[in-house]
Amino acid sequence: MTKRALITGITGQDGSYLAEFLLEKGYEVHGIKRRASLFNTQRVDHIYEDPHVDHARFRLHYGDLSDTSNLTRIMREVEPDEVYNLGAQSHVAVSFEAPEYTADVDAIGTLRLLEAIRFLGLEKKTRFYQASTSELYGLVQEIPQRETTPFHPRSPYAVAKLYSYWITVNYREAYGMYACNGILFNHESPRRGETFVTRKITRGLANIAQGLEPCLYMGNIDALRDWGHAKDYVRMQWMMLQQDVAEDFVIATGVQYSVREFITWAAEELGLTLEFSGQGVDEIATVTAIEGDRAPALKVGDVVMRIDPRYFRPAEVETLLGDPSKAKQKLGWTPEITARQMCAEMVAEDLRTARRHALLKAHGMDVPVSTEKG
Ligand code: NDP
Ligand code: GDR
Numbered sequence: 301m302t303k304r305a306l307i308t309g310i311t312g313q314d315g316s317y318l319a320e321f322l323l324e325k326g327y328e329v330h331g332i333k334r335r336a337s338l339f340n341t342q343r344v345d346h347i348y349e350d351p352h353v354d355h356a357r358f359r360l361h362y363g364d365l366s367d368t369s370n371l372t373r374i375m376r377e378v379e380p381d382e383v384y385n386l387g388a389q390s391h392v393a394v395s396f397e398a399p400e401y402t403a404d405v406d407a408i409g410t411l412r413l414l415e416a417i418r419f420l421g422l423e424k425k426t427r428f429y430q431a432s433t434s435e436l437y438g439l440v441q442e443i444p445q446r447e448t449t450p451f452h453p454r455s456p457y458a459v460a461k462l463y464s465y466w467i468t469v470n471y472r473e474a475y476g477m478y479a480c481n482g483i484l485f486n487h488e489s490p491r492r493g494e495t496f497v498t499r500k501i502t503r504g505l506a507n508i509a510q511g512l513e514p515c516l517y518m519g520n521i522d523a524l525r526d527w528g529h530a531k532d533y534v535r536m537q538w539m540m541l542q543q544d545v546a547e548d549f550v551i552a553t554g555v556q557y558s559v560r561e562f563i564t565w566a567a568e569e570l571g572l573t574l575e576f577s578g579q580g581v582d583e584i585a586t587v588t589a590i591e592g593d594r595a596p597a598l599k600v601g602d603v604v605m606r607i608d609p610r611y612f613r614p615a616e617v618e619t620l621l622g623d624p625s626k627a628k629q630k631l632g633w634t635p636e637i638t639a640r641q642m643c644a645e646m647v648a649e650d651l652r653t654a655r656r657h658a659l660l661k662a663h664g665m666d667v668p669v670s671t672e673k674g
Contacts (some may be wrong), residue, residue, distance in 0.1 A: 302357075304484045306380035307331045308365060308387030308413070313491045314431070315386045316343035318534040323347060323357060325538070330378045332363040332387065334372075343491050353622040365409030368416075375416040375426075375427035382541050385413055386430045388461075390493060392435060393674070395457035396614050406460035407467075412470045414479070424476045427541045430468040432621045433461050434526070434552070444623040447483065447550050454615040469548070478546045482537055485552035485622040488642055489530040495674020497559055498527065498646065501566050505652035508604050509570045510658040511597030512667065516604060519611025521559040524619040529637035530552045552622020553635050563605060565640055570594045571649035574604065592653060597658075609674075617667070639670050 305322050309315040310331025319329050333341060341348070341360070349356040350357035361377070363370045363386050375383075388406045395402040411431060417426050437445045438454035453459045465481050472479040481488045492499040500516070507513040528551070536551045560576060563585060567574045571592035587598055588662060598604070627633045637645075657667040 302326060302328050303381045304328045304330065304378060305382045305384065306374070306378050307384045308363075308409075310360065310386070311340050311343055312386060312390070313343070313489060313493065313530050314390060314487075314534055314537070315384075316491060317489070318384060318386065318537060319344055319358070319529050320347055321534050321538060326382050327663055328357045328359075330359050330361060330374075330380065332365075332374060333360045334364055335362055346411070365405045365412065368412045371412050372416040372419060375422070376420055379420075379422065380426055382427045382429070383413060384431075384537060385410055385430045385464075388431065389457070391493070392455045392457045393611070393613055393618075395455050395460070399456035402456050403460045403463075406437070406457060407463035410464035411467050414467060415421070416479070418471070418475060418476070423471075423475050424662075426477075427546070428468065428471075428477060428479040429537055429541055430464055430479065430481045431537075432465045432468075432483045432548070433458065434483060434485040434622060435617060436462055436465060436483065437620060439618050440619060443619075444552075444554065444621040445550065446623040447548055447626055454617050455613070458617075472546055472561070478541070480540050480546040481548040482540055483548060483550045483622075484533055484536075485526040485550075485620060487526065487528045487530045487533040488646065490646050491530065491672075492646070494670065495672055497523075498562060498643070499650075500674055501559075501563050502643065502646040503650045503654075505563075505566050505570055505572075505604065506647060506654040507657075509572070509595035509598060509651070510632045510654040511653055512657055512661065515606055517562075517606055517608035517611065517627070517673070518559070518563075519608070519613070520616055521563065521607070522618070523616065524556045524621070525559070525560050526552045526556045526620055526622045527639040527642065528635050529563075529642045532635040532637055536631065536633055537625060538634060543631075547630075547633070549627045550622050550624055551633075552641065554622060554624055555639065556619070556621040557639060562639075565643045567604070569644050570651065572598065572604070581609055583607050
């Protein structure tokens with residue numbers, strides 16, 4: 301029997317990789333996409349199947365995590381074997397600007413899905429994965445963080461995700477549902493949203509190297525993160541739903557780097573050596589050597605990074621480092637792609653785009669400019 305999966309957040313980074321993964325496994329994949337005034341399916345367009353074709357295994361439904369009746373209707377239509385709740389207002393800084401919306405979607409949205417499963421009597425059939433996060437640890441109580449480390453969320457996003465974590469545990473305990481949390485540490489890829497720090501850096505530096513942007517403006521570059529690759533992490537999301545008993549797992553690499561180190565790597569991928577000087581908001585990064593032809597717009601002495609306090613957060617998560625031992629032991633999982641390899645892949649992809657845009661610009665054509673700086 302073909303298994304049916306329903307993915308919320310299918311148009312996002314993880315949703316797109318997970319959809320590819322499940323299609324390869326032979327699943328019928330249903331996803332919820334939001335109505336938007338511009339196309340928002342770029343990350344899944346390559347796997348789109350014309351619904352008029354017989355046996356199409358990929359289908360998108362309009363919906364929103366803030367809309368109970370819509371979620372219940374989709375759940376009834378699809379009757380999924382597995383639900384992956386990846387949809388969220390997922391930007392931590394934005395959650396300080398839109399805390400109520402973030403709570404509605406990231407916290408109550410999860411409850412709406414769980415209730416839809418229960419209301420339709422699917423609690424013995426449908427397995428549920430909740431996209432929990434290392435942001436739950438926030439002000440860290442233990443290093444490294446594992447499944448038993450106490451939580452101390454530091455943003456409206458993390459507080460909303462805390463509700464979702466516990467309501468998932470609660471529905472497991474109260475109704476015997478197969479429901480589990482993946483507590484995932486930061487994971488990135490060339491498909492990462494442009495306003496998250498890694499992508500902001502790889503895209504920003506590639507644009508600067510090609511003369512499309514003057515300088516990268518950053519927030520707290522001392523922040524430490526445990527970065528993995530999204531492809532490695534979606535594999536785990538699926539594995540968590542294939543066990544005999546539902547359990548929660550930390551997914552991380554167990555290695556941590558600073559944002560400053562990530563900037564250094566991305567610059568190196570462009571043939572640039574940087575020197576950081578100054579303190580606090582006056583810190584800058586200057587080019588001290590250039591190798592190869594990847595940064596034709598730059599010369600030694602150019603400043604490519606400055607600090608802009610606008611990107612500081614009202615409460616910061618300074619350090620995160622995960623202990624994935626349980627996932628390794630029980631699920632046999634180990635990440636295959638290192639943070640450094642991932643950075644190289646992201647820069648290569650962003651450099652390709654920047655070169656294309658630089659060529660258009662050189663021929664007097666318009667290049668897309670985004671006002672989103674994250
Ligand atoms: P993205 O921001 O790339 O994707 C979020 C998805 O949620 C998009 O498809 C977005 O739609 C959708 N979405 C947003 N608001 C709503 C809404 N109101 N109703 C329905 N869908 C909505 O996130 P990631 O793929 O990086 O992350 C996936 C999940 O994992 C998220 O829940 C995130 O919080 C969590 N997480 C992510 C980590 C990471 O490092 N990436 C780590 C730990 C947890 P649209 O495309 O239209 O914007
Ligand atoms: P995070 O990711 O908040 O950890 O949440 P993000 O990449 O936004 O920030 C990581 C760290 O970098 C610092 N930082 C900056 N961040 C951004 N976005 N822009 C900047 O200019 C900048 N300068 C420094 C941040 O302060 C932070 O310390 C991500 C999201 O995917 C969540 O949904 C997910 O739950 C967690 O990862 C795990």
